[in-house]
Amino acid sequence: MGLLGSSVTLAILRSSRGIKAVGYSHRDQTRQKARKIGVADVIADDPAECVAQADVVILATPICTFETIFEQIAPELKDGAIITDVGSTKSMPHKWAANKLGKNVHYVGSHPIAGSEHSGLEFARDDLFSGSRCILTKNARTDSSAIETLKDFWKLVGCSVSVMTPAEHDKIFATVSHVPHITAAALVNASRDDHVKYSGKGFIDTTRVSSGPENVWSDILMTNPANIARGIDRVIKELTKFRDAITSDSQTKIEKLLQNARMKRAKLIEYKMRNKELI
Amino acid sequence: MGLLGSSVTLAILRSSRGIKAVGYSHRDQTRQKARKIGVADVIADDPAECVAQADVVILATPICTFETIFEQIAPELKDGAIITDVGSTKSMPHKWAANKLGKNVHYVGSHPIAGSEHSGLEFARDDLFSGSRCILTKNARTDSSAIETLKDFWKLVGCSVSVMTPAEHDKIFATVSHVPHITAAALVNASRDDHVKYSGKGFIDTTRVSSGPENVWSDILMTNPANIARGIDRVIKELTKFRDAITSDSQTKIEKLLQNARMKRAKLIEYKMRNKELI
Numbered sequence: 001m002g003l004l005g006s007s008v009t010l011a012i013l014r015s016s017r018g019i020k021a022v023g024y025s026h027r028d029q030t031r032q033k034a035r036k037i038g039v040a041d042v043i044a045d046d047p048a049e050c051v052a053q054a055d056v057v058i059l060a061t062p063i064c065t066f067e068t069i070f071e072q073i074a075p076e077l078k079d080g081a082i083i084t085d086v087g088s089t090k091s092m093p094h095k096w097a098a099n100k101l102g103k104n105v106h107y108v109g110s111h112p113i114a115g116s117e118h119s120g121l122e123f124a125r126d127d128l129f130s131g132s133r134c135i136l137t138k139n140a141r142t143d144s145s146a147i148e149t150l151k152d153f154w155k156l157v158g159c160s161v162s163v164m165t166p167a168e169h170d171k172i173f174a175t176v177s178h179v180p181h182i183t184a185a186a187l188v189n190a191s192r193d194d195h196v197k198y199s200g201k202g203f204i205d206t207t208r209v210s211s212g213p214e215n216v217w218s219d220i221l222m223t224n225p226a227n228i229a230r231g232i233d234r235v236i237k238e239l240t241k242f243r244d245a246i247t248s249d250s251q252t253k254i255e256k257l258l259q260n261a262r263m264k265r266a267k268l269i270e271y272k273m274r275n276k277e278l279i
Numbered sequence: 280m281g282l283l284g285s286s287v288t289l290a291i292l293r294s295s296r297g298i299k300a301v302g303y304s305h306r307d308q309t310r311q312k313a314r315k316i317g318v319a320d321v322i323a324d325d326p327a328e329c330v331a332q333a334d335v336v337i338l339a340t341p342i343c344t345f346e347t348i349f350e351q352i353a354p355e356l357k358d359g360a361i362i363t364d365v366g367s368t369k370s371m372p373h374k375w376a377a378n379k380l381g382k383n384v385h386y387v388g389s390h391p392i393a394g395s396e397h398s399g400l401e402f403a404r405d406d407l408f409s410g411s412r413c414i415l416t417k418n419a420r421t422d423s424s425a426i427e428t429l430k431d432f433w434k435l436v437g438c439s440v441s442v443m444t445p446a447e448h449d450k451i452f453a454t455v456s457h458v459p460h461i462t463a464a465a466l467v468n469a470s471r472d473d474h475v476k477y478s479g480k481g482f483i484d485t486t487r488v489s490s491g492p493e494n495v496w497s498d499i500l501m502t503n504p505a506n507i508a509r510g511i512d513r514v515i516k517e518l519t520k521f522r523d524a525i526t527s528d529s530q531t532k533i534e535k536l537l538q539n540a541r542m543k544r545a546k547l548i549e550y551k552m553r554n555k556e557l558i
Contacts, residue, residue, distance in 0.1 A: 113477070113478075113479035114479070115479075116480075132479070133477065133479075135477070162477070171474075172474045172477050173477070175469075175470045175471065175474045175475070176470065176474055176475055176477055176478035176479070176481075176482045177478070177479065177481055177482065179466070179469075180466055180481055180482050180485040180486070181481065182518065182521045183462055183466055183485065183514075183518065184485055184540070185517075185521070185536060185537055185539075185540035185541075186514050186517035186518045186520075186521060186540075187458070187459055187462055187514060187517075188539075188540040188543050188544050189517045189520075189536065189539055189540050189543070190454075190458075190510070190513035190514045190516070190517045191454045191455065191513075191543075192454065193543065193546065193547075195450075195451045195454045195455055196454070196455055196543075196547050197547065197550055197551075198392070198412065198414070198441070198451050198452070198455055199392075199455035199456070199547070200392040200393070200394075200411070200412075200455070200456065201395075202455075202456055202459055202460065202487075202488045203455045203456065203459050204547075204548075204551070204557070205484045205485070205487050205488070206459040206462065206463055206484070206485055206486075206487070206488060207459070207485075207540075207544055208481075208484050208485070209481045209484070209485060210537070210540040210541060210544055211541050211544050211545065211548070212537075212541070213541075214533075214534045214537035214538045214541055215534070217537050218530055218533040218534045218537060221521075221525050221533050222525070222528065222530060222533065225525045225526055225528070228522075228525055229522055229525060229526050231469070232518050232519075232521065232522045233522075234469040234470075235462075235465050235466060235469045235518065236515050236518055236519075237469070238464075238465035238466075238468045238469045239461065239462065239465045239511050239514065239515055240511075240515075241465075241468075242461045242464070242465060242500075242511065243507075243508055243511045243512075246500050246501070246504045246507055246508060247504055247508050249501065249504070251497055251501060254493075254497040254500050254501065255493045255494070255497045257464060257468065258464055258489070258491075258493035258496050258497060259493045260464075260467075260468055261463070261464035261465075261467040261468050261486075261489040262464075262489060262490055262491070262492075262493055264467050264468070264470075264472065264475075265467050265486055265489055265490050266490065267472065268472075268475050268476065268478070268483075269483075269490070271476055272476075272483070278483070
């Protein structure tokens with residue numbers, strides 16, 4: 001029942017299509033707060049009670065907890081239940097699901113591209129997913145009707161849905177999310193406190209994502225190491241091109257590198273505007 | 280009469296303290312547009328006419344044009360005139376001013392920490408400087424009453440003012456602005472078009488500054504090479520720490536690097552909120 005979990009249940013309540021939303025948190029304090037705010041129809045007191053009658057189970061915990069949770073809930077699940085999650089890497093969750101969940105249930109990965117640098121149910125919103133994209137991940141064994149059900153579900157809460165393999169997903173999101181997160185953190189770590197107080201909006205925006213919770217992000221980085229290492233190498237290569245152009249005083253090279261970035265980003269913004277993904 | 284120049288004259292018009300604002304652009308089309316929109320009291324048709332009666336002259340062109348402009352306007356300036364600029368590096372402008380401007384006028388560097396990734400007078404705003412910091416730069420020979428006049432001026436248009444040497448300025452802004460700009464551009468250049476279309480708000484924000492105009496930014500990078508090269512090296516070092524921690528599967532190290540960034544940035548945001556520099 002953090003930012004994402006509570007936003008999922010709030011979005012379900014808002015959709016009012018007769019779906020009963022049951023929430024669970026391992027923290028007693030969070031369960032009490034969730035009941036008080038009313039972020040779900042029911043807040044269960046243990047995971048077994050939470051999942052026992054569920055048609056769809058959505059994990060919204062740090063990724064490295066999934067393996068244990070799969071093992072813990074497996075005996076409680078209904079035949080035909082669909083298990084998914086909202087985590088930012090997908091290869092490891094698919095592996096854990098294959099090993100720990102029974103053949104009587106269906107795992108599909110979900111990654112709604114929504115959230116913020118904040119965490120906790122205080123920041124949950126019933127419209128967090130409106131206008132967002134949600135990636136579903138499947139492998140050769142994934143049940144196709146489970147995919148269709150989850151497509152309908154994420155569309156119901158406002159997402160447009162894409163489907164790909166976990167390997168494709170993890171490659172793409174290393175580039176567009178995990179490495180940018182590391183770059184933001186590296187920029188902050190490379191700067192002195194007495195210098196950053198002079199920063200403008202540029203530094204603030206460039207580093208925003210590094211304010212995200214480290215327990216969630218360390219799990220993301222731990223479960224996608226090869227793609228991230230390659231991504232860091234690519235960024236270092238591009239930084240080195242700038243360094244070389246600047247120290248050799250080559251205006252032509254500097255302008256070309258800057259222009260390439262500006263034009264690529266302009267194309268991206270245009271695409272996002274056309275698809276109404278920027279609000 | 281671009282984004283910054285036009286915002287300066289609009290801010291002067293708004294302050295209505297009997298200051299006459301005279302603008303000039305070398306582009307005929309820009310002068311016509313500036314007259315039509317009324318961004319200054321007068322739009323002059325040549326630089327000599329623009330500066331002849333000026334008490335304060337503010338250059339708002341790409342930095343590498345300053346040397347030529349100083350040479351061009353020097354014979355036209357009134358005795359005691361104050362010359363400044365709104366450029367993002369300060370050591371080279373101070374050198375050029377010492378070489379090209381007469382002893383009868385005073386140069387002080389100004390760097391208002393305001394602007395955006397947009398350019399052109401269409402984006403000018405009379406409140407662009409409200410709540411911003413403006414850095415004034417001086418060396419041992421800088422006239423102290425000229426500094427006082429410029430302090431008053433930037434405060435009038437809404438800035439809080441700090442004074443430092445050009446060397447200090449260029450060291451600080453390599454860290455908080457020039458290197459983050461390069462990092463943003465490097466992130467974009469390191470990513471594939473068919474991947475970035477899946478990006479969320481994180482990538483968009485982390486790379487925003489790289490949409491800035493390359494002619495303005497190449498001049499900034501060209502005039503601060505040593506500080507920027509050292510800054511890039513620091514960022515590469517921090518990226519390499521992440522790479523090592525991730526490829527050696529060290530959760531403790533990853534969490535520590537992420538936590539360090541999160542806590543440093545939290546301190547920065549707290550400082551900015553306290554000083555009302557974030558709106």
